[in-house]
Amino acid sequence: MRPDTTLNLLVIDDDQLYAERLVKLLSAYYDKVNLGFLDDKEELLRTLRQQWDVLVFGKAYDLIFTDVVGIVQERSIDLPMICLMSNDTADTGRNDDGLPAVIDSTMIKALMPDKEGPVIMAILLQHDNLRTRRQFKKLRDVLSEAEQRANILIKNSKSAVAYIDQGIHIFANDSYLRLFGFKSIDDIMGMPVIDLISSVDNVKAFKHFLRQFDKGNRKQVEFNFESRRTDDSTFQAKLQLATATLNGDPVTQIIIQQNDNSANEIAQRLAVAQRQDSLTGLSNRRGFEERFELLYQQALQGQHNAGLLYIQLDNIGKISSSLGLQGIDTTIEKVARNLEDLVTTDCVSRFNDTSFTVLVESTDLQQLTDLAEKIRVSISEMLIEVGQRTTTTTASIGAVIIEQNAPNTQVLLERALEAINRVRIQTVNQGNAYHLYDPREHASSDDNALAETLINAIEHDRFKLLFQPIYDISNDSSDFFEVYLRLPLADADNTILRFNQFAGVAKNNNLLEKIDRWVLINACKQVNELRKTHPQARILVQLTSASLVDKKLPNVASQLIKAVGGAPGALTLQFNEQDISNHLTVAKSQFTALSETTCQLGIHNFGTSAKSFDIVEFVRPNMTRLARNYVEGIDNSDNLETIKSFIAKTNELDIDVLMPFIEDAATMSVAWSVGARYLQGYYLEEPSDSMNVV
Numbered sequence: 001m002r003p004d005t006t007l008n009l010l011v012i013d014d015d016q017l018y019a020e021r022l023v024k025l026l027s028a029y030y031d032k033v034n035l036g037f038l039d040d041k042e043e044l045l046r047t048l049r050q051q052w053d054v055l056v057f058g059k060a061y062d063l064i065f066t067d068v069v070g071i072v073q074e075r076s077i078d079l080p081m082i083c084l085m086s087n088d089t090a091d092t093g094r095n096d097d098g099l100p101a102v103i104d105s106t107m108i109k110a111l112m113p114d115k116e117g118p119v120i121m122a123i124l125l126q127h128d129n130l131r132t133r134r135q136f137k138k139l140r141d142v143l144s145e146a147e148q149r150a151n152i153l154i155k156n157s158k159s160a161v162a163y164i165d166q167g168i169h170i171f172a173n174d175s176y177l178r179l180f181g182f183k184s185i186d187d188i189m190g191m192p193v194i195d196l197i198s199s200v201d202n203v204k205a206f207k208h209f210l211r212q213f214d215k216g217n218r219k220q221v222e223f224n225f226e227s228r229r230t231d232d233s234t235f236q237a238k239l240q241l242a243t244a245t246l247n248g249d250p251v252t253q254i255i256i257q258q259n260d261n262s263a264n265e266i267a268q269r270l271a272v273a274q275r276q277d278s279l280t281g282l283s284n285r286r287g288f289e290e291r292f293e294l295l296y297q298q299a300l301q302g303q304h305n306a307g308l309l310y311i312q313l314d315n316i317g318k319i320s321s322s323l324g325l326q327g328i329d330t331t332i333e334k335v336a337r338n339l340e341d342l343v344t345t346d347c348v349s350r351f352n353d354t355s356f357t358v359l360v361e362s363t364d365l366q367q368l369t370d371l372a373e374k375i376r377v378s379i380s381e382m383l384i385e386v387g388q389r390t391t392t393t394t395a396s397i398g399a400v401i402i403e404q405n406a407p408n409t410q411v412l413l414e415r416a417l418e419a420i421n422r423v424r425i426q427t428v429n430q431g432n433a434y435h436l437y438d439p440r441e442h443a444s445s446d447d448n449a450l451a452e453t454l455i456n457a458i459e460h461d462r463f464k465l466l467f468q469p470i471y472d473i474s475n476d477s478s479d480f481f482e483v484y485l486r487l488p489l490a491d492a493d494n495t496i497l498r499f500n501q502f503a504g505v506a507k508n509n510n511l512l513e514k515i516d517r518w519v520l521i522n523a524c525k526q527v528n529e530l531r532k533t534h535p536q537a538r539i540l541v542q543l544t545s546a547s548l549v550d551k552k553l554p555n556v557a558s559q560l561i562k563a564v565g566g567a568p569g570a571l572t573l574q575f576n577e578q579d580i581s582n583h584l585t586v587a588k589s590q591f592t593a594l595s596e597t598t599c600q601l602g603i604h605n606f607g608t609s610a611k612s613f614d615i616v617e618f619v620r621p622n623m624t625r626l627a628r629n630y631v632e633g634i635d636n637s638d639n640l641e642t643i644k645s646f647i648a649k650t651n652e653l654d655i656d657v658l659m660p661f662i663e664d665a666a667t668m669s670v671a672w673s674v675g676a677r678y679l680q681g682y683y684l685e686e687p688s689d690s691m692n693v694v
Contacts, residue, residue: 005029007127008051010036012044012068013058013084016521017559018113025120044068047457048075053127058084058113059291065109078106078133082119092507102639105129147245147602150279160256163246167210171246172687174420179256181230193254198228213252227256235628277350279329280336285436288349289409295347295359296409299402304671306402307368309358310416311339311375314394314431316354327386328354331393342378343371345685357416365401365436365659372397372434394432396423401436406445421456450502451509457487458514464488464496465523466687469694470540470658471679473672482540482680483523485515503544505613512546519543520560524571526691528564535565536692540572545579549586558597566598574602580615590617602658614653623656623678631661634670647675 011019040061102109154161160176202225227237244253275287285622398419419437470480488497530537580587606624633639662681
């Protein structure tokens, strides 16, 4: 097993159980396996915003393997892909010997899904190769940036610095040229370094010194000698050698020091270079973060409000595919110059490869949005010349105001990124717009903000599940748990929304089915863990009308039941009585199909209509969960007799009854006598983050 490793595995298939099987097998080789599972194009486009390590393609609703390859390549994503094909579809995927027709560092096509050993090995090898590429890229970037920083320092240093290759000058900075009396670098290019040494004895000693250095001897890197200028005047000098690179090629660096201040000067220039982007000359992320923290502290102290603009270039993928790296670099440089011209009084930084930030020291909402619009328009109107061709770009801009009561800088930056995501949603990924993040948008009254939060919660597992035990009188056990969904909000009050607080927004944005699916999968994952120590544990999951009419639900439920052990009753799905009444024929068909998977069925909020018993006789659930009004006032003798009669009639239909909302001792004292099989309520136990069997 590899220590401290994580695999982000994206599976495109219509069989989630197979994907979970791969995760289980891969768990022997990784500390953690994060699974992404989908089967249609829309979900793929959204999911690819995250970073994945390996993509496994099987079958999909509206995708073929070449579609996936095209989508990944169009976005210039380095993502290894493994194509699975059964025997009857593998004619183009395997050679005459039955081996994959394509095997390289980024793709294997095609493996047989039922041969799990080769699939697991392929995933491991592709991931290893990807990690190696990422490490190489990181090292190349580090080396490239180091070389660029060094060249900036050398070019502007007052110390005399030159590069030599096999003893021949190939570069020298201005200080080096002035020191020896050369007018331009052309005068010294190709000149042997020994021509600058005055004494014959020094020449011999220097040749020996240089040979030892070339052989790898680093014990002696300094050489004292008498040097000669172009006018034949001489001076005493100390020469230092170091290995270096120039344009990626290994060279030897010469530094000639004449005073003790040069080392401090280099250190100072290095400190500046570490905070400067080598391509644009702007502040880099490190420089931005230091300036951001300072501005943030000033805002906290009430000195003034400040602002942050996060600027993400939109069409870099298209520029890369048509103009390559040169097109990207030129675009970034031109945009950087444009931003410097537009915001001369504020701090402009290159935050990462294709993003910039602007820190505005003193501003208000109107001024910040005016600046964002000014930048958006200016970038969209640029004509960028790349060689003989012309390209254009646009920007998505997230704006955040920094006030005295602002959260920390990391949260503010996350808010800017959320504003960028809002732009993407509003423009259907076209960009060329700005969005101001307003903390008030995260209040539950703002439907648009809530919808965005729900989408984010589905994609990034931001929901929270609570579990409340249900006491089974007939078995004297409490290993049956009802599942409740909560949505934590990242606001100052740490608000947690109940399902009924966001159900309307979810329905209006067609998110109910996806939320139901998230609840089902994650609840089953947790009960699966519990069943390892308590094999009889089971869960009751409430689903919405979107799932009631979802034809895929029986297949999903079947797979999940098998995943948690396949025992009848491990999973009970319950639907609202009103939803069933509204879709009665569909509900009958759905209940029948679900029953065939050994899934138990329930109706909650039962007894709220005059046709409650007609409904249960038609769809035949396994249990009903009483509406609250049956429990309220149960201490009244008339009400008590009414509920007893109601439960008795339900039991006559061979349907169990769950009596919820037992909130006090008085209700509990009579709950035993009403004929319900299941009892539930805060008086027994409140919902909690985990399922605890007492």
